[in-house]
Amino acid sequence: MHDPYAWPLDFEALVFAPALAVGYALLVRHYGASRWRVTCFVAGLALILAVFVTPLHPIALHYLLSIHLLQNVVLAEWAPALCVVGLPAAIRGPRLLTHPVVALPLWVGTYFVWHVPVVYDAALRHQGSLLHLEHLSYFVTGCLFWWPALRDEPHRLTFGARAMYLFAAFVVASPLGLMLALIPRAIYDYYVQAPRLWGLSPLTDQQIGGGAMALEQAAVLFAVGTWFFLRFLSSEGRADTFRSLGSPPPVQSSRKMSDGR
Template structure:
């Protein structure tokens, strides 16, 4: 396949329509402001962007870097936008289901997401999935997306307050970021599939892996540490406001 060819894969032709239909059903029962709808559509657009454009061809046949970009889009970016698109009333209504409460509990959601992230990046699992693009690779991508929804749910639906959200996101950042750094620092290419893939852009397999690892580490810092900083600042401001209120009462 040409490295810059466009394609249609299950993530684009199955997942996106199913999510769109599900969201349309939710909107019939629960209203959502325009910005939430835009976030949800942005999440779907991101899935299309990484599985229809030439990034898919590069990921499937040539570059680890391209594949890791797909992975972080599915595991972090798109799920965050999709969860932001959920109407608050719908999120609250979902809590009546025991399975939803259990799977979105912070002490369950984060370990599931980390387990999926690390397990699928084990070289044997990664190479096997790439050699079975019609089955195992779809399963890998589905695991990323579903656990991504779970990991963002406690924060973006208001289950956690600002302080707990900051602690949770810092934990996610601290536990996930070593994977990218590890890939960047290992002195040899660890994925057999990409070691024997056709070369593009003049990158060696090791260069590709180093760029992929650094990209992943930088992305983790921007997304999770950035989100941590946002909630930490909110927590500190709320704490300061509470102290100011107490001080005002004491000085009356």
């Protein structure tokens, strides 16, 4: 029986997060970065540590699917977004992999493939290899996914395009959480056989995790997408004003996203 309230030191805490921190420090030393960017990146690292150094990690590994889904959301969505924003403005992403028509399918495909029951169970039964690969793939594809929305280079998307991109992401990603919440049986054998914690049955655990995932994606993707949509409407309003005055409208851009170092 594993202690659900242990504070572990696993690969993600001993290797992954420190490697990110060292790599970021080298980038900042070479390119420089504004304080707000550093704060964002550090917040992303803090989120990773929060779900891998605290008791959330043993609970996710040995007891509750819902907590493991929380880890996945942190690695695939929250931490990548903060880390991408936190990178120095001079950093350019790989042109092909950060193109919206490539980045979005890679991110969604990674999410869905790892949640196929046989694959999900295999990763949890091979925690020293497959599970680490799963976590790394979530973070990498998460960074690629957020890049077109939160960075200006190499694809300078308009605010309207960024809003559409994030709304499309919600449409294609949300069925996974909804399926887990609505399917009438527990589909992951690993958690069906796991010891019970807090009186949650495997099905209730799965429903909580799936419902929370769907709500989280709606909140995050819609919130950021709506912010870009409002920026788009604001820029269009300014353009109409310039046209009414007989002046050429300014070219819509998102330079403010990369102001500062």
